[in-house]
Amino acid sequence: MTRLKKKMVLAIGACVVVVLVFLVGKRRHLGERVSTLGDSKTSSVDSNTNTNGALVNVIEEHHEALLYWFTAAKTGTLPKKGNILFHIDGHPDADDPDDWRKVPLYRMPRNEHELNLMMQQNDIFIQIAAGTGLINRFIWVWPKFDVGGWLHWNNEAYVSMKLEVGIMYQDKGAHPKFELCYCLQSDYFQVNHPCNIATVNRHMPEGIESFPIKRERCLDMTLGGIVEIVSTDKAIELAKSGTWIKESDSVILDIDEDFYACEAVSAPLYDAGMNEDDIDSLSLYIGKILCTDNAKDEMEADRYFQKLLKAVQETLKHCRSGRLGVETCESNHAFTEAVLALMPDMTITRDIMCLPKASTQFMLVNLVERLKRCSDTQLQHIARIGVCMYASPRSTNFNRNKGMVLCKGYNGPMSEKVLYHSTNEQEIAASSRNLQKMLTQAFIPKVVTVCRSVRDGYTPRKEFPLIEEGVLSVLKAVYPDHVTDDTIHYDSELLGGREGWYTRYTR
Structure with missing residues (x-):
């Protein structure tokens, strides 16, 4: 659920804080231990x-x-x-x-x-x-x-x-x-x-x-x-x-x-020509591949994603230089295989996988296909933003199975x-x-x-x-x-x- 942080209808009694609609007409509602x-x-x-x-x-x-x-x-x-x-x-x-x-x-x-x-x-x-x-x-x-x-x-x-x-x-x-x-x-x-x-x-x-x-x-x-x-x-x-x-x-x-x-x-992504659908589509497939429930595994998942991005950039460079054949560069499956061949030391571990290997491989093809469409500038911004859990794993409604997201925050640059x-x-x-x-x-x-x-x-x-x-x-x-x-x-x-x-x- 979209999270729109922190605009409230004036609230608070310092013991129980109650909303006073007649004072404030707008609020930010986030969507969705000791x-x-x-x-x-x-x-x-x-x-x-x-x-x-x-x-x-x-x-x-x-x-x-x-x-x-x-x-x-x-x-x-x-x-x-x-x-x-x-x-x-x-x-x-x-x-x-x-x-x-x-x-x-x-x-x-x-x-x-x-x-x-x-x-x-x-x-x-x-x-x-x-x-x-x-x-x-x-x-x-x-x-x-x-x-x-x-x-x-x-x-x-x-x-x-x-x-x-x-x-x-x-x-x-x-x-x-x-x-x-x-x-x-x-x-x-x-x-x-x-x-x-x-x-x-x-x-x-x-x-x-x-x-x-x-x-x-x-x-x-x-x-x-x-x-x-x-x-x-x-x-x-x-x-x-x-x-x-x-x-x-x-x-x-x-x-x-x-x-x-x-x-x-996410402002740099929009400045580089991406739109909300592009960004959400990336997060959708990231969330089907990478799942974590703690900060240590979160970093491990982001390291995998960074290597994947570098492999995509390198494969695109090989396609532009002619080092890879047309069939490899135009086929999503062949292109993904070429990408994964550049990162043999970084097989996804079960700790950060959402699903078994075959399902993960299927989703990787879709994710790589979307990354393949991105420009070098867009890929650089995506790398800087990285991937992370959508919320603190301590949150009441946190669910590891919802997967990770492009770590773009809760609100886009056009949010009012x-x-x-x-x-x-x-x-x-x-x-x-x-x-x-x-x-x-x-x-x-x-x-x-x-x-x-x-x-x-x-x-x-x-x-x-x-x-x-x-x-x-x-x-x-x-x-x-x-x-x-x-x-x-x-x-x-x-x-x-x-x-x-x-x-x-x-x-």
């Missing part, structure tokens, strides 16, 4: 996670932050209730889950299975975490480039609201159904109907319906909190005040590297659902200075998550190493007694490993 909470699985938090010493945890996709937040709560590093989430991100990540009945509500997850159900996608994890009571104040700091963004089209530097959240039962005969209800107060905008019920309806353009209700119909309103939407400049100003976030506050610090910039990974912004070395340095200014406050975070957002195609891949270096350098400078190389943990499912994806074959 071993300390239950039995260990291969998809759980890495066995080498140092939950006692790793204050800073570098993750790939943002919903993987739940692993580290709830590990910290389980071990007592983080209170189980009443925390501030200080969210510095190019997007709010506060969309609503498809079904609240599937995840823990009003309580912490009891085991790994429940936490796995919470790991749905990268723009709804904040609501799900808030539904447990983990958060009672949510601060989203939006970047300078997000002028006129989805939740602040009038560019208000600061908006705050108080939400109380509860449950309302809809009469469905023998099967009464509950929905979340909420009451809203704010000094920053007019609220015509303070209490509403929000019903998810994925068939609507906004994805949700909202109906006014009387306050007494909303039961168990023990969840709630403060939501603040803050510009970068205003966050710096508030940080200097010394009263915004206090030393005694329990803070989860959450930084997404797409706060620095956001680019469409994402605000793109490129950056450079000077601007990255300026963004890091701003980050340091807004973090220079009295509090020390209980846990820090730094999200790369590279697999899903938001953080610019070429600039990613410099961006991450900037973020980690800021954390070391602001918290010198707490953040060192020894207290930074790199998640085992990072795309391309610790060093990242863009430089995976050039470092």
